[in-house]
Amino acid sequence: MTELVLSARFQKPDSHRITxxxxxxxxxxARHVLETLTPEEVIAEVTRSNLRGxxxxxxxxxxxxxxxxxxxxxxxxxxxxxxxGEPGTFKDRYLLERDPHRVIEGILIAxxxxxxxxxxxxxxxxYDVPLARFRQAVxxxxxxxxxxxxxxGRPFALDIVIHRGAGAYICGxxxxxxxxxxxxxxxxxxxxxxxxVEGLFHCPTIVNNVETLACLTTIFxxxxxxxxxxxxxxxxxxxxxxxxxxxxEKPGLYEAPQSVTxxxxxxxxxxxxxxxxxxxxxxxxxxxxxxxxxxxxDVPMDFDALQQAGTxxxxxxxxxxxxxxxxxxxxxxxxxxxxxESCGQCSPCREGTGWIHKIVTRLVAGHGRPQDLxxxxxxxxxxxxxxxxxxxxxxxxxxxxxxxxxxEEFESHIQTGRCALDALVGA
Amino acid sequence: xxxxxxxxxPYQVPDGATVLQACQMARxxxxxxxxxxxxxxxxxxxxxxxxxxxxxxxxxxxxTRVTDGMNVRTTxxxxxxxxxxxxxxxxxxxxLDCPVCDQAGECELQNYYLEFGAYDPxxxxxxxxxxxxxxxxxxxxxxxxxxxxxxxxxxxxxxITKTGELAIFNRGDHAEIGIHPQKTLDENQYAGxxxxxxxxxxxTDRDFRFQCRVWYLGTQDSICPGCAQGCNIQVHxxxxxxxxxHIADGRRIMRLRPRYNAEVNQWWMCDAGRxxxxxxxxxxxxxxxxxAGGELKEIDWSQAIHLATESLHARLAQGHREGIAIIASTHxxxxxxxxxKRLFCDTLQVPLVxxxxxxxxxxxxxxxIKADKSPNTRGAQALGLMGAAGQLTGEQxxxxxxxxxxRLLWVFGHDLxxxxxxxxxxxxxxxxxxxxxxxxxxxxxxEAAHLVLPSTTFxxxxxxxxxxxxxxxxxxxxxxxxxxxxxxxDVLQAIGQSLGLTTDFQTSEQVFSSLAxxxxxxxxxxxQTIGRQGALLHTR
Numbered sequence: 024m025t026e027l028v029l030s031a032r033f034q035k036p037d038s039h040r041i042t043x044x045x046x047x048x049x050x051x052x053a054r055h056v057l058e059t060l061t062p063e064e065v066i067a068e069v070t071r072s073n074l075r076g077x078x079x080x081x082x083x084x085x086x087x088x089x090x091x092x093x094x095x096x097x098x099x100x101x102x103x104x105x106x107x108g109e110p111g112t113f114k115d116r117y118l119l120e121r122d123p124h125r126v127i128e129g130i131l132i133a134x135x136x137x138x139x140x141x142x143x144x145x146x147x148x149x150y151d152v153p154l155a156r157f158r159q160a161v162x163x164x165x166x167x168x169x170x171x172x173x174x175x176g177r178p179f180a181l182d183i184v185i186h187r188g189a190g191a192y193i194c195g196x197x198x199x200x201x202x203x204x205x206x207x208x209x210x211x212x213x214x215x216x217x218x219x220v221e222g223l224f225h226c227p228t229i230v231n232n233v234e235t236l237a238c239l240t241t242i243f244x245x246x247x248x249x250x251x252x253x254x255x256x257x258x259x260x261x262x263x264x265x266x267x268x269x270x271x272e273k274p275g276l277y278e279a280p281q282s283v284t285x286x287x288x289x290x291x292x293x294x295x296x297x298x299x300x301x302x303x304x305x306x307x308x309x310x311x312x313x314x315x316x317x318x319x320x321d322v323p324m325d326f327d328a329l330q331q332a333g334t335x336x337x338x339x340x341x342x343x344x345x346x347x348x349x350x351x352x353x354x355x356x357x358x359x360x361x362x363x364e365s366c367g368q369c370s371p372c373r374e375g376t377g378w379i380h381k382i383v384t385r386l387v388a389g390h391g392r393p394q395d396l397x398x399x400x401x402x403x404x405x406x407x408x409x410x411x412x413x414x415x416x417x418x419x420x421x422x423x424x425x426x427x428x429x430x431e432e433f434e435s436h437i438q439t440g441r442c443a444l445d446a447l448v449g450a
Numbered sequence: 451x452x453x454x455x456x457x458x459x460p461y462q463v464p465d466g467a468t469v470l471q472a473c474q475m476a477r478x479x480x481x482x483x484x485x486x487x488x489x490x491x492x493x494x495x496x497x498x499x500x501x502x503x504x505x506x507x508x509x510x511x512x513x514t515r516v517t518d519g520m521n522v523r524t525t526x527x528x529x530x531x532x533x534x535x536x537x538x539x540x541x542x543x544x545x546l547d548c549p550v551c552d553q554a555g556e557c558e559l560q561n562y563y564l565e566f567g568a569y570d571p572x573x574x575x576x577x578x579x580x581x582x583x584x585x586x587x588x589x590x591x592x593x594x595x596x597x598x599x600x601x602x603x604x605x606x607x608x609x610i611t612k613t614g615e616l617a618i619f620n621r622g623d624h625a626e627i628g629i630h631p632q633k634t635l636d637e638n639q640y641a642g643x644x645x646x647x648x649x650x651x652x653x654t655d656r657d658f659r660f661q662c663r664v665w666y667l668g669t670q671d672s673i674c675p676g677c678a679q680g681c682n683i684q685v686h687x688x689x690x691x692x693x694x695x696h697i698a699d700g701r702r703i704m705r706l707r708p709r710y711n712a713e714v715n716q717w718w719m720c721d722a723g724r725x726x727x728x729x730x731x732x733x734x735x736x737x738x739x740x741x742a743g744g745e746l747k748e749i750d751w752s753q754a755i756h757l758a759t760e761s762l763h764a765r766l767a768q769g770h771r772e773g774i775a776i777i778a779s780t781h782x783x784x785x786x787x788x789x790x791k792r793l794f795c796d797t798l799q800v801p802l803v804x805x806x807x808x809x810x811x812x813x814x815x816x817x818x819i820k821a822d823k824s825p826n827t828r829g830a831q832a833l834g835l836m837g838a839a840g841q842l843t844g845e846q847x848x849x850x851x852x853x854x855x856x857r858l859l860w861v862f863g864h865d866l867x868x869x870x871x872x873x874x875x876x877x878x879x880x881x882x883x884x885x886x887x888x889x890x891x892x893x894x895x896x897e898a899a900h901l902v903l904p905s906t907t908f909x910x911x912x913x914x915x916x917x918x919x920x921x922x923x924x925x926x927x928x929x930x931x932x933x934x935x936x937x938x939x940d941v942l943q944a945i946g947q948s949l950g951l952t953t954d955f956q957t958s959e960q961v962f963s964s965l966a967x968x969x970x971x972x973x974x975x976x977x978q979t980i981g982r983q984g985a986l987l988h989t990r
Contacts, residue, residue, distance in 0.1 A: 363621075364622070367599065370599075374623055377622055378542055378575065409507075
């Protein structure tokens with residue numbers, strides 16, 4: 024179907040061990056980078072590759088790296104965001120479990136590019152096997168001299184520290200992650216200053232997602248131009264790992280070019296909607312992304328196209344809902360999540376997420392009032408763009424998109440006090 | 451200096467200022483909760499919204515630095531709407547218990563609701579409940595439901611005292627302020643400041659709450675007399691109701707609050723000073739008293755002044771100038787000390803006059819708390835009443851008195867038995883013909899004296915105190931003198947007038963201007979130049 028890059032080794036036996044990785048020409052790209060390129064050349068090459076942050080924001084990686092001040096006496100840090108918490112997303116888990124050395128090789132390249140000698144890897148607390156596999160991989164790499172005081176025998180030191188998260192979704196937000204790493208409560212930090220200038224322990228810090236780093240090996244093995252064309256879109260590079268879940272025949276992780284359409288992902292990759300049912304709605308990029316209706320799935324899955332479609336590529340966690348799905352209940356699940364996970368720092372988010380969840384809970388229970396939908400939309404609007412981090416936006420978007428796109432269903436709930444789909448699914 | 455436009459008016463503002471600070475300088479009202487000039491910027495309350503050209507979104511003014519040419523709007527519909535929405539968020543889980551909340555009247559939720567809010571509330575759900583009336587220290591009560599989680603109190607403990615007792619626990623709308631396990635605010639000597647920084651009724655002062663509704667409070671600028679730091683304060687008193695013994699436990703002063711002075715105490719004061727004002731109402735000497743037949747009997751002021759004058763006159767006439775000792779106090783104002791100097795040193799030529807006594811033992815730190823617990827040591831030094839070459843200290847004077855029969859000992863304020871060797875003091879009192887005590891409060895030494903002259907306290911007198919830095923700062927009368935107590939300089943002048951003292955001051959300001967003429971360290975100072983922030987003595 025496509026050339027596999029990130030998931031090429033996932034099916035191989037012992038793909039997580041250094042021996043198999045070396046057999047597959049592993050660590051050659053990083054060695055080549057450290058031996059022949061200057062950090063500036065590395066950043067320039069990554070910029071040419073059109074690699075964008077695959078944690079969800081899609082910010083150009085080379086540009087982000089270039090914000091790190093070169094004239095500084097402070098240490099610089101590379102922080103790996105492996106706190107994959109976006110509901111519907113499980114790509115980093117596969118990378119850590121099945122190809123951890125690819126991630127470490129990416130870490131070597133990134134750390135060399137920004138001049139970091141210490142890398143913190145913040146792994147989601149629930150990720151047991153990924154943590155064990157990654158820890159073993161770091162130990163193996165250290166034994167081979169790929170990590171430590173002299174990486175590849177060269178005068179470049181890199182220490183990798185693994186930190187296990189404690190279960191808060193917000194710690195996947197890069198500055199909350201830094202607060203958590205510093206030993207504080209996981210509160211996102213006020214920006215400016217941005218982490219590249221003043222991040223972990225007030226030092227210049229680059230936070231990159233696992234998948235972003237996993238792309239680096241390919242960029243330097245096959246060249247930036249080759250990587251850039253892989254996506255099939257002009258402003259992004261590479262493939263993406265799409266996590267497909269929900270009402271589909273073959274849920275799972277699929278690698279595809281970013282130009283792939285949502286329809287292709289659902290019908291060609293995932294075998295279509297389960298039991299031949301009607302498609303009702305799709306969340307394209309993790310639970311925060313605005314929902315798309317069945318009519319809106321001919322959109323390419325790259326950052327720019329999805330933004331134009333009024334939603335976002337996000338973490339590429341695709342959640343498919345068929346005709347049996349009650350959108351009020353679906354929204355209830357989303358609002359429950361956001362009310363539970365709001366860090367509570369900024370007033371609009373702290374109070375708004377709880378308020379919204381209470382109203383939606385009332386709707387589900389059949390006690391909706393006609394004015395509730397306007398209150399929900401207004402409250403979501405008052406949260407959006409008004410807080411330190413984008414959590415409030417993420418909490419507002421489902422509310423806005425579900426109600427706008429499935430308004431009749433919400434109104435029916437309010438008018439009848441019950442769900443019309445209950446009869447359909449025999450609940 | 452960048453020029454920025456706020457609501458169509460251009461202003462020059464300092465480099466590095468935030469938009470909120472620029473608005474404050476321009477006297478443009480922007481609401482805020484989490485911002486505090488003495489603390490780091492948290493940016494979490496989200497109400498200080500403004501519109502800045504070039505930004506699609508509203509910006510928080512507290513974390514936006516000014517840039518040249520910036521165009522800021524604070525009153526557009528979008529801004530007003532944003533502020534209203536934030537206020538509504540802050541109030542959805544607020545108990546709205548203003549009628550029983552002690553903060554009512556000085557609550558920024560109330561104030562901003564009236565000024566920026568006034569929305570039509572849409573909240574129809576059950577509120578989140580949190581702990582109420584939790585005594586988190588001897589002095590502080592927490593109501594977590596009223597808290598808006600601005601984190602000012604947390605930042606105070608983290609950044610100012612660096613003791614970190616407080617934190618925000620839990621997440622989302624269940625987040626609440628609390629004390630870390632195994633920590634206590636009782637050991638934080640500045641804990642009272644968290645009540646001041648709290649913009650709502652979440653942290654209230656157990657010493658003050660329910661004593662007086664804040665709209666009855668009158669305010670007067672003053673100086674804390676608790677140590678040599680001279681923290682600038684406001685004295686809050688009940689201005690509306692006549693004093694009655696049963697109201698607020700008979701206290702006339704409701705609370706002290708720190709007042710900003712960049713050079714002295716910034717925005718803060720210590721708890722010892724904050725809660726150390728009860729002496730103005732308790733154990734006060736109310737009328738002059740004379741020992742007769744082993745007991746102190748009340749007499750009136752004219753008798754008292756006559757007695758003091760006569761006894762001084764008689765001893766001087768008999769040539770017993772050497773048998774007189776005056777122990778002044780570093781708790782007296784510069785004006786009082788000036789009269790001590792004018793009367794005893796200059797007019798009567800008494801050789802043994804000092805304000806030098808051993809320090810009362812007490813703790814001190816590197817922030818505001820000074821080991822010297824008296825507020826005017828530098829003033830006494832500048833007036834030559836202590837520390838001059840060859841000058842005897844109070845204790846040396848007492849030892850000299852011990853050598854023989856003494857004629858007259860005049861002590862201001864001190865409980866000598868607490869500050870010097872008690873047996874020595876007892877011996878001195880027993881071997882002195884006349885012991886005059888002039889001060890505000892009862893204590894063992896006041897009880898042992900022969901003639902007692904009641905004085906006013908810092909909330910009843912006008913004058914100046916000189917802090918450890920040499921900063922002359924003004925105290926002002928807040929309440930009338932209790933009983934018949936009188937200020938020291940006034941009494942000394944009345945006594946001195948028939949002994950050759952030539953002054954005839956009507957106000958402490960007149961005393962001070964004469965002092966400024968005669969004492970080089972106070973040269974050019976006046977109540978005008980001292981103002982609200984004080985003025986430094988001249989050194990050399």
